[in-house]
Amino acid sequence: MKKAVSLMLTVSMCAAALAACGGSSSSATTAAASGSTAAAAAESGAASTEAAGAKSDFKAGFIFLHDENSTYDKNFMEGAKAACDKLGVEMVQKTNIPEGQECYDAAAKLADSGCGFVFADSFGHEDYILQAAQEFPDVQFSHASGTQAHTAGVDNFHNAFASIYEGRYLAGIAAGMKLNEMIKDGKITADQAKIGYVGAFTYAEVISGYTSFFLGARSECPTATMDVTFTGSWYDETAEKEAANNLINEGCVLISQHADSMGAPTACEAAGVPDVSYNGSTVDACPNTFIVSSRINWEPYFEYAITAAMNGDPIDTDWTGDLSTGSVALTDVNPKAAAEGTQEEIDKVKGELENGSLHVFDTSKFTVDGKEVTSCMADVDTDPNYEGDTEAVSDGYFHESEYRSAPYFDLKIDGINLLDTKS
Numbered sequence: 533m534k535k536a537v538s539l540m541l542t543v544s545m546c547a548a549a550l551a552a553c554g555g556s557s558s559s560a561t562t563a564a565a566s567g568s569t570a571a572a573a574a575e576s577g578a579a580s581t582e583a584a585g586a587k588s589d590f591k592a593g594f595i596f597l598h599d600e601n602s603t604y605d606k607n608f609m610e611g612a613k614a615a616c617d618k619l620g621v622e623m624v625q626k627t628n629i630p631e632g633q634e635c636y637d638a639a640a641k642l643a644d645s646g647c648g649f650v651f652a653d654s655f656g657h658e659d660y661i662l663q664a665a666q667e668f669p670d671v672q673f674s675h676a677s678g679t680q681a682h683t684a685g686v687d688n689f690h691n692a693f694a695s696i697y698e699g700r701y702l703a704g705i706a707a708g709m710k711l712n713e714m715i716k717d718g719k720i721t722a723d724q725a726k727i728g729y730v731g732a733f734t735y736a737e738v739i740s741g742y743t744s745f746f747l748g749a750r751s752e753c754p755t756a757t758m759d760v761t762f763t764g765s766w767y768d769e770t771a772e773k774e775a776a777n778n779l780i781n782e783g784c785v786l787i788s789q790h791a792d793s794m795g796a797p798t799a800c801e802a803a804g805v806p807d808v809s810y811n812g813s814t815v816d817a818c819p820n821t822f823i824v825s826s827r828i829n830w831e832p833y834f835e836y837a838i839t840a841a842m843n844g845d846p847i848d849t850d851w852t853g854d855l856s857t858g859s860v861a862l863t864d865v866n867p868k869a870a871a872e873g874t875q876e877e878i879d880k881v882k883g884e885l886e887n888g889s890l891h892v893f894d895t896s897k898f899t900v901d902g903k904e905v906t907s908c909m910a911d912v913d914t915d916p917n918y919e920g921d922t923e924a925v926s927d928g929y930f931h932e933s934e935y936r937s938a939p940y941f942d943l944k945i946d947g948i949n950l951l952d953t954k955s
Contacts, residue, residue, distance in 0.1 A: 590621040590649075590842050592834075593642030595635060595661075597654035599627040602767050603811040604792040608653045608676070611830030618831075619838055631656025639664035643671045649841040651834070652676070654766075655737075655938075665689035672841040676830075677737060677938045682850045683913055692833050693937035694853035697744035698885050699826030699860040701892045703808050704748020705881050706824045706865065706874050707786055710806050711753040713871035720785050727758040728779025730789040730796045732766045734950075738790045740932060740939035744892050745788055745808070746948055751897070752877075759784055761951045769793035780805050797822065806869055813863040823870045824878075828853070829861040852937040855886050893930035898945040905930070905943065912936040 594612050596605040609625070616623040624647055626638040635657045642650045643664065651674045652661045658678040665673040665688050674690040675681070681691040711725040727749060731738045742760055750756045759779055763771040772795030776787050780803050788808040789796045794817060800807035801818040809818075809825040833853055840847045853859025865875045884890035895905045909921035912935045922935050932941045944950065 590619075590838075591624055591645070591647045592616055592621050592838050592841075593639075593645075593647035593650040594623065594625045595629050595638050595642070595650070595652040595657060596625060596627045597629060597631065597657070598767055598792065602792040603794070603809070603814075604766065605653060607811040607827050608830055612651070612834055614831045615834035615838060618835060619842070621838060621842070629657070633660065635660035636663050639673065640667070643668040648672065649674070649838050651837075662686065662689055672837070672847055674837055674847070679913075679936065679938050682936065690837070690847050690849055690851065691937055692837070692848075692851040692853070693933065693939075694828045694833075694857075694859040695855070695933050696826065696828050696860055697740050697892050697932050697939065697941070698855055699828075699862060700741050700744040701748035701885070702862055702878050702882055703788070703824055703826040704745040704750075705752055705878055706870055707745070707788065707806075707808050708749035708752025708756060709871040709874050709877060710786060710823060710869075711749065711756055714785060714806075715753075722755040724783065724785060725753050725756045726784050727756060728776065728782070728784030728787045729758055729760040730772050730775045730779070730787065730791050731760055731762045732791045733764065734762055736942040737939045738762075739943075740941040741790045741810075742788075743898075743941065743943070743945055743948065746945075747892060747897060748881075750947065751881075756947075758948045759951055760948060763791060765791075767792040769795040772796045773799045776800060777803070813866075815863075815866050819866070819868060821869050822866050824865050824874070825863045827861055827863070829859050832857050832859050850937050852933050855882065891929035893932055893941060895925060895929055898947070900943055900945055902946065908943065910935065910940045912940050 596608060598605045600606045600609060612623055624642060624645065626642065629635050629638050631654055635652060639650050639661055649672045653676045655677050658675050658680060661673050661675045662680060662684060665686050669688055672688050674692055677693050678691040681689050707727060714720045715722050715725065729742045731742060746758045759782065761775045761779060763775055765771060772791045772793050776796040776799035779787060786806045787796055787800050789810055794814065797807050797809050797814040797818045800821045805821060806823055807818060807821045808823050811825065811827045813822065813825055815822045833851060837847050862878065881890065905925060907923065908925045908930060910924035912922050924930050930941055933939060
C-alpha cells in the first residue's frame with residue numbers, strides 16, 4: 533500500500549449528533565466486488581499454477597521505487613520472486629525508479645522487452661503506468677495502492693492492495709500487551725503508556741495504518757496514547773532515526789512506524805525502547821527491542837495476476853487481499869522483547885477478525901472531538917467527472933478498503949496527538 537500522495541482521498545468527519553448526511557454509494561460497485569472475489573482469485577491463481585508453469589517463456593516486469601535497502605520495496609521484491617519462481621516465469625526488475633517520467637520509460641522498456649505483465653509499487657507511479665497501459669494494450673499493467681483503475685476504463689490497467697489495517701491492528705495488540713507488561717513490572721505507570729509513531733506523510737494510507745495500530749494497542753492497554761510525527765519522505769534513514777529519538781526523548785516508551793528505513797528500529801535498539809516494525813522483521817539488527825512486524829504479502833496477488841495474464845484471463849480491476857487470502861501477514865513474535873502470551877492473543881484476535889465478530893474501525897471504540905462517528909462520507913473516486921461520495925460508516929463500523937482497495941480512512945481520532953510535520 534503505498535503511497536497515498538496528493539491525490540489521496542479526503543474523508544469528511546461527521547460526528548454523532550450531526551449524522552444526518554446522505555450520499556450516493558454507487559462508487560462501491562467494482563471495489564465491493566473485489567473484496568468478495570479476492571479469495572477466489574487467489575485460489576484460482578493457485579489452481580492454475582501447474583498449467584502456468586509450463587509457459588516458461590513468459591516474463592513479468594516489476595518497477596520499484598527504491599531497492600532492497602528499503603523495507604517497503606524489499607517486501608515487494610520477495611513476493612514477486614516467490615510468485616515468479618513458483619510459476620516458472622522470468623522476473624525482470626527495475627529499481628530506484630522515481631515517481632516521474634522515468635516510470636513510464638521503465639514500463640515501456642519492460643513491455644518492449646516482452647514482459648506480458650508489468651507492476652509498479654508506489655502511488656506516484658500510477659499516472660505513468662496508466663499511460664503505458666494505454667500505449668501497450670496487449671500487456672497487463674498493475675499498480676499498488678492506486679485509485680484510478682476502477683474509473684479509467686482501461687481494460688489492461690489494474691489496482692491492487694490489501695486490508696493491511698487488520699495487520700496493523702494485530703501488531704497493535706502486541707504493543708498494548710508490552711505496555712501492560714511494562715506497567716505491571718513498574719517500569720512505567722499507566723498514565724505513561726505513550727506510544728511514538730514515525731510516519732512518512734499525512735496521507736490516508738498512513739492515517740489508516742497508525743489509527744488501526746493505536747486501536748489495537750488501546751484494546752489491550754486502555755490508557756495508551758500516541759504521538760505521531762512525520763518525516764515528509766518514504767525513505768530517509770537520518771530523518772526517521774531523528775524522529776524516533778525525539779519521540780523517545782518526549783516520553784514515548786514504545787515506537788512504531790510507517791516509513792521504509794531501519795532508522796527508527798535501530799534508534800530503538802540503541803535506546804533500549806521496544807519497537808514494532810513494518811514490512812518485515814528487524815530482529816537481526818534489533819534483537820533486544822523488536823517485537824513483531826505486519827506486512828502485505830504480495831505473493832498471492834502476483835501469483836493470481838501473472839497466471840491470469842499468462843492464460844489470457846481477466847484480472848480484477850481493483851483487487852483487495854485480506855487475511856483469508858494470506859495477503860495480510862505478521863512476522864514471528866520475538867519472545868525476547870514481546871510480552872508473555874503475545875502470540876496466543878494475536879491468534880485469538882485474528883480469528884475474530886476473520887469470522888467478522890470484530891471490526892478494526894468499530895465506531896463504538898473511538899471518538900472524534902469527543903463524539904462517536906455515525907456517518908462519514910468517503911471520497912473513494914478520484915475521477916473528476918464522478919459526483920457523490922460514499923457512506924463509509926454502517927453496521928457500527930467504518931468500512932475501510934471495501935469500496936476501493938486503497939485506504940481512505942483519514943479521521944483524526946481522540947487519543948492520537950499529531951506533532952509538527954514535514955509533509
